[in-house]
Structure formats: structure tokens, C-alpha cells
Amino acid sequence: MTATFSHKQLAVNCFNAVWDFLDLPERTKEEEEKMIHLAHASFWHWTKTEEHTAKNLSIGYWQLSRVYAITELGERSHYYANQCLEVSKDNKMEPFYIGYAYEALSRANTLLGRYNLSKMHAEHAIDYAQKVKDESSKNMLLNDIQIIKSYWEKN
Template sequence: MNETEAAVSSHKQIAATCFNQVWDLLEKEVRTPEEQENMIHLCHSSFWHWTQAEECTEQNLSIGYWQLSRVYAVVGQGENSLNYAKRCIAVSEEAGLAPFYIGYGYEAAARACNVLGQSTESRRFKEVAYEYLEKMTDEGSKKLLVSDLEGLQ
């Protein structure tokens, strides 16, 4: 393996490791302020390292933007959350990704609006997410999105 191949492989490994560490923190019931800050840094690190990998696709970007939006919603930073949700939606729609990814972009936007106290906008985004849910064929994916949508106020 040459240096370039090793660097690409390292970027993918670091991205995956950071991504998984973010999930570990998201799954905690209670996080310390330090854990919240680490979660933000890990999420941005994961995203950046994915962008450095040759195989980075629009699907990877969609997932990364979605995770950034979720992290910012969880820590109460609604503006940042909404910004990344909108990026998730844009990259997913522009790339013509499967309804799962677009639906989750709208779920993220609804969640961000909840954090911002924008209930009307949250309901609007949630309705669009449900429209994409109807286009999904994989039952497991549908269950995931339904669960997250039902968890929103």
C-alpha cells in the first residue's frame, strides 16, 4: 500500500471511529458538558475525514449532515441543527438519493425546529418526512424513521 492509499484508508477508519463514538454519546441518557463538546468535535471530525476519502459519496455526505444536525439538536443548538438538516436535504435531493435519506433530512429539520420552538415549521417538515416514508419500501428503514418521527413533539 502506497502513502496515498494508506492516507485514504486512515481517513475512512478515523471517520468510522468518530462516527461510532458519536453514536455512543448520543445513546447516553445524560451527557456532561464535556461529553457534549466532545460529541460535536467527533461529529465534525467524522464528517471531515469522510470528505477526504476518495469513496466519499453524496450518501456519505447526507448521513454526515444528518448526524451533525442530530448532535446539534441534542445539545440544544437549534440554528446549527437546522443548518445541517437543510444541507442534508439539499445534498440528498440533488443527488436523487433514496427516500430514506431525504425523509431523514426532513426529520432532522423538524427536530431542529422543535429545539428552536418553531412548532409550525416543525410540523411542516414532519409532514414532508412522512411523505417520503410512504415512498420507502424497506420495512426496517420505515420502522427507524417512524420511530424517530413519533419521538418528535
Template sequence: MDNQDPKTHKQFAIDCFNQVWDILENKQRSPEDEENMIHICHSSFWHWTRVEDHTQRNLSIGYWQLSRVYAVVGQGDQALRYAKRCIIVGSSASLEPFYIGYGYEAEARAYMVLGNKEQAMASKENATRYLDKVTDKESHQMLANDLMNL
């Protein structure tokens, strides 16, 4: 039974999400940092699922972050698993092209970690098709930059 106030879950979800970004941005991560990052990322996702008014967008972002974390630590299978979940959630909920595009960006990144360059390029092409539909300039540039860095 979950006795936590939903507002507490939301704050934990946000705090954990931001902690993951802090660790991702640290170029001098230790193996312990990377293990903690994985646990914190899962904690963020779990807390989002406990927020009463969470959205499919929240879940899509959570799956994307899980995929990115696993790609960064070299666990391609897990990265691919969460990238595919991100795509499914985004597509099923008809989220904005930005979120679906990021799902394919995550999938491409996971395939790169797995050494499957051909599939990575196909996923990157899918992401680019969604990028072309992103109208917000800042969001467009953010996704474009991540695609260029694949």
C-alpha cells in the first residue's frame, strides 16, 4: 500500500530526474556514479507512475531518460528496451512529434551501443522524419543536436 502524498511522489520524481541529469553531465563519472544513476532514474520513473495525474508524456520522457542512461553506461539491450517503450507510449498517445522523434533518437542510440549501425541509421531516419514536424524552434534544435551527435 502506498501511503505517500501524491505531491510527494511528484517532487521525488522531479528531483530524481534532475539528479540523473547532473550525473549524466558529469564527464568524470565513476562506476558507482553510473550505478546510482540507474537506480535514481528508475526511482524517478516509479514516482511518476504514482502521481495521480501523470500523463503519457511523463511516461514517454521517463522511458527516454531510462534509455539514455542505459546507452551511456553501455547496456544496449536495456537502452533498446526502454527506447521501444518510449516509441510505443508516444505513438499510442499521439504525442507531439518531438516526443516520438526522441523515442527514435533513443532507439538509434541503443542500436549504436549494440553495434548495429544499419538499424541505428534507420532509427535515426525515423527520428529525422519527426524532427521535420517539430515546429518549436528550441525543441527542434535540441532534437537536431542530439541526432547530430549520434
């Protein structure tokens, strides 16, 4: 029997599986490795769907950056945060997505100990958050920035 699959469905399944790992309070090294592979698989499968959009790429790059931040691989996190910002700005995406690209850069720079850059990117994220019309989305972005700011206070 031949397996049939949809790149879109695999992308969604892998994306959601990554969130299952991100939601854990702690992860083993094996779970971290699996999470990284799932994030890359999700992104790759999105690129194989004919209907993928810049929004899919922005979200995928953001998730890759978050996964690498969670696993404390700062340079990789920074790389994907830059990719996220580039695709988001080049495609004139909604403020929510550009704000989250800056959130990813802030998080990556915090991990790398570059607090001045982190603070600059956090301010950009806050500026974009103020332009988000949906209050729930705006608050989610502002809460994530607040979490990053709490790291600065600890270090």
C-alpha cells in the first residue's frame, strides 16, 4: 500500500507537535532534539505546498527561532529571527507578525548576552504591538516581551 500525505497536513501536524514540546515545563535532550526536527519538518513541508504564503514562512521562521532559543542555541535562534523579520518586512505583513519578529530577535539577543540589542528589538516589538488591533494578540505579544524583560533583570 502506498502512503499518501499532504504536505500541508504534515506541516500543520509537525507545527502542533512542536507546541506540545514548547508547552512542557521541562524537556529532555531527546525531546529537544525531536522538537528541533519537527520545527524544521514543519517549515519544509510548508514550502512544498503550492498555497504557502509569506505568513506561513514568517510563522515558521519565528517557531524555529523560538525552538532554538528554548534549547539555548542562540546563534541559530538569531539566524531564524532575522529570517522572520526579513520575510515579514519584505512582505509588509501585519504589525503582529513584524512585532513577533522583533520579539524573536530580542529573545535571541538576550540569550547571546547582547542586552542593548535585545532592548532595542523589544522596543520595536512594543511599537508594533501598539498597532495590533486584536487585544488578545496584542496582549500575547506584550506578555512575551515582558518575559524577556524579566530575564534582563535576572542577569
